[in-house]
Amino acid sequence: xxxxxxxxxxxxxxxxxxxxxxxxxxxxxxxxxxxxxxxxxxxxxxxxxxxxxxxxxxxxxxxxxxxxxxxxxxxxxxxxxxxxxxxxxxxxxxxxxxxxxxxxxxxxxxxxxxxxxxxxxxxxxxxxxxxxxxxxxxxxxxxxxxxxxxxxxxxxxxxxxxxxxxxxxxxxxxxxxxxxxxxxxxxxxxxxxxxxxxxxxxxxxxxxxxxxxxxxxxxxxxxxxxxx
Amino acid sequence: xxxxxxxxxxxxxxxxxxxxxxxxxxxxxxxxxxxxxxxxxxxxxxxxxxxxxxxxxxxxxxxxxxxxxxxxxxxxxxxxxxxxxxxxxxxxxxxxxxxxxxxxxxxxxxxxxxxxxxxxxxxxxxxxxxxxxxxxxxxxxxxxxxxxxxxxxxxxxxxxxxxxxxxxxxxxxxxxxxxxxxxxxxxxxxxxxxxxxxxxxxxxxxxxxxxxxxxxxxxxxxxxxxxxxxxxxxxxxxxxxxxxxxxxxxxxxxxxxxxxxxxxxxxxxxxxxxxxxxxxxxxxxxxxxxxxxxxxxxxxxxxxxxxxxxxxxxxxxxxxxxxxxxxxxxxxxxxxxxxxxxxxxxxxxxxxxxxxxxxxxxxxxxxxxxxxxxxxxxxxxxxxxxxxxxxxxxxxxxxx
Numbered sequence: 227x228x229x230x231x232x233x234x235x236x237x238x239x240x241x242x243x244x245x246x247x248x249x250x251x252x253x254x255x256x257x258x259x260x261x262x263x264x265x266x267x268x269x270x271x272x273x274x275x276x277x278x279x280x281x282x283x284x285x286x287x288x289x290x291x292x293x294x295x296x297x298x299x300x301x302x303x304x305x306x307x308x309x310x311x312x313x314x315x316x317x318x319x320x321x322x323x324x325x326x327x328x329x330x331x332x333x334x335x336x337x338x339x340x341x342x343x344x345x346x347x348x349x350x351x352x353x354x355x356x357x358x359x360x361x362x363x364x365x366x367x368x369x370x371x372x373x374x375x376x377x378x379x380x381x382x383x384x385x386x387x388x389x390x391x392x393x394x395x396x397x398x399x400x401x402x403x404x405x406x407x408x409x410x411x412x413x414x415x416x417x418x419x420x421x422x423x424x425x426x427x428x429x430x431x432x433x434x435x436x437x438x439x440x441x442x443x444x445x446x447x448x449x450x451x452x453x454x
Numbered sequence: 455x456x457x458x459x460x461x462x463x464x465x466x467x468x469x470x471x472x473x474x475x476x477x478x479x480x481x482x483x484x485x486x487x488x489x490x491x492x493x494x495x496x497x498x499x500x501x502x503x504x505x506x507x508x509x510x511x512x513x514x515x516x517x518x519x520x521x522x523x524x525x526x527x528x529x530x531x532x533x534x535x536x537x538x539x540x541x542x543x544x545x546x547x548x549x550x551x552x553x554x555x556x557x558x559x560x561x562x563x564x565x566x567x568x569x570x571x572x573x574x575x576x577x578x579x580x581x582x583x584x585x586x587x588x589x590x591x592x593x594x595x596x597x598x599x600x601x602x603x604x605x606x607x608x609x610x611x612x613x614x615x616x617x618x619x620x621x622x623x624x625x626x627x628x629x630x631x632x633x634x635x636x637x638x639x640x641x642x643x644x645x646x647x648x649x650x651x652x653x654x655x656x657x658x659x660x661x662x663x664x665x666x667x668x669x670x671x672x673x674x675x676x677x678x679x680x681x682x683x684x685x686x687x688x689x690x691x692x693x694x695x696x697x698x699x700x701x702x703x704x705x706x707x708x709x710x711x712x713x714x715x716x717x718x719x720x721x722x723x724x725x726x727x728x729x730x731x732x733x734x735x736x737x738x739x740x741x742x743x744x745x746x747x748x749x750x751x752x753x754x755x756x757x758x759x760x761x762x763x764x765x766x767x768x769x770x771x772x773x774x775x776x777x778x779x780x781x782x783x784x785x786x787x788x789x790x791x792x793x794x795x796x797x798x799x800x801x802x803x804x805x806x807x808x809x810x811x812x813x814x815x816x817x818x819x820x821x822x823x824x825x826x827x828x829x830x831x832x833x834x835x836x837x838x839x840x841x842x843x844x845x846x847x848x849x850x851x852x853x854x
Contacts (some may be wrong), residue, residue, distance in 0.1 A: 274850075275850075278849075278850050281763070283762070283763060283849045283850055283853075284849075284850050303767075303768065304767045304768065304769070307762070307765055307766065307767045307768070308765065308767070310763075310764075310765045311764065311765020311766075312765070314765075316763055316764070318763075318853065322756070322759075322760045322763070322853060323760075324757055324760060324761075326463060326464075326466075326467040327463070331455070334455055335455055335460075335761070335764060336764050338455040338456070338460075338764070338766075339761075339764055339765035339766045339767075339770065340764075340765055343455055380764075384765075
């Protein structure tokens with residue numbers, strides 16, 4: 227049984243001119259427990275929107291997104307929030323750490339809305355990503371690569387079933403990008419979490435057994451239609 | 455991390471603007487309490503500090519001036535009245551006691567008041583409370599050169615039993631106006647919390663016959679302090695009729711405490727200005743909370759979006775924002791109490807120095823409840839708009 231199953235998913239946005247544009251139209255997509263998949267796509271292809279849909283940050287117009295047996299499209303917004311806190315980890319291209327908080331506090335924030343703060347786990351995760359000696363550093367005291375490592379630790383803080391990563395290497399130099407990718411993959415494996423990573427970078431494909439082209443997944447996507 | 459912890463961190467992160475806002479709330483809260491609670495305490499203390507007297511008979515003039523001069527030892531005497539006037543009023547059947555006083559001299563700025571020894575020995579200045587002397591002290595005898603010093607004056611003048619001093623002419627201290635007479639302190643009064651505490655008491659003949667005073671006024675007095683027998687209120691009306699309406703030489707200030715309350719009523723316009731200022735500061739404090747949190751929300755849309763992406767519910771970010779407003783207001787209220795106590799003690803000290811009336815900022819008053827609660831209400835109301843903004847923050851648009 228799939229951990230993540232998407233069926234007939236549709237998401238449209240209103241453009242500035244008032245026309246409705248389909249951003250995501252996916253007939254079917256599955257991700258198994260522990261599976262690591264790369265979703266490739268160009269800018270504007272709807273990668274981030276798809277991740278936001280899976281995370282429950284935005285609501286789908288049609289279709290279903292079943293995570294661990296629960297269709298999140300049928301949940302209320304607060305239900306999706308609770309689900310996201312408990313089942314999902316999120317890694318962003320721009321890290322999205324909170325500036326006023328130290329490394330360990332950023333990781334603890336990731337726990338606050340889910341399983342609850344566990345300082346020893348937060349410390350363990352930061353040690354695991356090589357920042358055991360930077361626990362009390364603030365984001366502005368870290369390099370870009372270090373920031374992303376904090377974000378990776380935060381994403382795994384709630385024992386998620388799925389980690390969603392949106393261009394996690396996009397703002398890193400090749401060396402840091404390689405390290406970050408290896409960390410995400412290995413930490414997901416250690417924590418038995420599935421990984422869905424979206425990127426426009428074709429060179430990442432060699433690191434994944436499953437590589438999906440978002441354009442192919444979205445091939446039935448329509449053009450535009452006026453708002454009725 | 456609990457929402458309250460995140461809210462406190464938010465306050466700490468914007469330390470300068472938070473401190474300014476907390477300061478504004480503290481100022482507003484303390485002003486509200488000072489204007490309402492402390493002012494009420496001042497009114498009650500002044501009205502209650504009439505020293506156990508029901509009225510004051512003095513020369514023709516303003517009742518307020520007579521009361522201020524004779525009971526509060528402020529202001530100048532409007533003139534003199536004859537000893538025979540004292541004897542006449544003292545014989546009035548409804549009068550329990552009448553004590554003449556004479557003023558006109560000071561010792562280093564503290565007023566010398568001449569009276570009869572019975573005033574200090576027999577009179578109850580409050581229900582069940584008579585004057586008490588510090589250990590070993592004694593009340594002066596009628597024609598002696600002894601003095602009894604009020605507790606506050608004794609402390610300020612460093613006078614103790616056995617010390618001697620020379621009075622100075624007039625009510626204002628002038629080093630060159632020293633009298634030849636030397637008085638010896640026979641006792642120091644225990645604190646009463648009334649204007650008696652800031653007076654140096656001597657026999658009335660001492661003032662009347664002080665060197666340099668007009669010998670023709672040697673039997674005159676400045677005023678007569680009157681205590682009516684219990685339940686003799688009608689006598690007050692009769693005396694009022696006798697002296698104020700039928701007579702034209704003397705003035706009876708009765709009831710004495712009403713004269714003071716009327717004075718407070720007359721200056722109530724000033725209270726209203728203070729109340730308006732306090733209310734304005736409260737509104738400004740509320741506006742400050744609104745502005746700081748609303749602007750912070752603009753700067754913190756990304757942070758809110760991140761918290762939401764981490765699983766925080768809309769209601770949670772709403773609560774965090776509102777808790778910031780509540781936290782700042784609570785800190786302001788605590789600061790307000792601190793300012794109130796500091797200012798209250800400071801003002802109380804000045805008032806006691808100037809009038810002898812002891813004020814306590816601790817006296818319970820409803821304003822000490824509604825002012826903090828009101829400020830909290832203003833804080834919550836001011837925090838609602840930013841909290842709604844946080845609630846409505848769109849996650850996907852604000853995640854970079």
